[in-house]
Amino acid sequence: AALGGTTLAQHPAVLAAKEDFVQAWLAARRNAILAPVSGYVAKRSVQVGAHVSPGMALLSIVPLDQLWVDANFKESELQNIRIGQPVTVEADIYGGKVTYHGNVVGLSAGTGSAFSLLPAQNASGNWIKVVQRLPVRIALDSKELAEHPLRVGLSATVTVDTHRRDGAVLGAAMPSVPVYATQSLGQLVQDADKMADTVIAKNIAK
Structure with missing residues (x-):
């Protein structure tokens, strides 16, 4: 039935x-x-x-054609940084011979030490003030990456042009379409x- x-x-x-x-x-x-x-x-x-x-x-698997840079700026250097500002990057692997161009796409919501396994501050209150660093994500030009490939984990010198300060401080909502x-x-x-x-x-x- x-x-x-x-x-x-x-x-x-x-x-x-x-x-x-x-x-x-x-x-x-x-x-x-x-x-x-x-x-x-x-x-x-x-x-x-x-x-x-x-x-x-x-x-x-490392997609070397879609890399970005996380620049760890000091907290005292973030006052004038806005999303969309132009950036120049010189990687140590090429020295000063190659200059990459990009723009700021976002700032991290916390410092590296805040999300570390053992945060700096403890329960006893013996916390010593140390200048913290905040990761700033920078998107690079894909054509420049194809001409001069980078690798994950390299050191670089990052310079942000902060003349334009009309951009947002916080990033926009996540895109509906995933990157990968x-x-x-x-x-x-x-x-x-x-x-x-x-x-x-x-x-x-x-």
């Missing part, structure tokens, strides 16, 4: 078998790991022949559903 009016394709046993088929199909196809972004392999921990468990970090996205996993699920529906349709025809 509970299954009255249910079609064969929507039968619980068929749907359970379809789900098992989809999971098996995905497991077979996902033996090849697809990267969500294009970039360069860094910090590889996996080797040929190694056994891999779910959740294990295999390697890092992949269609690889979703496409596999769609293909698996289509294959399962094809198998069910062939069996119903018989």
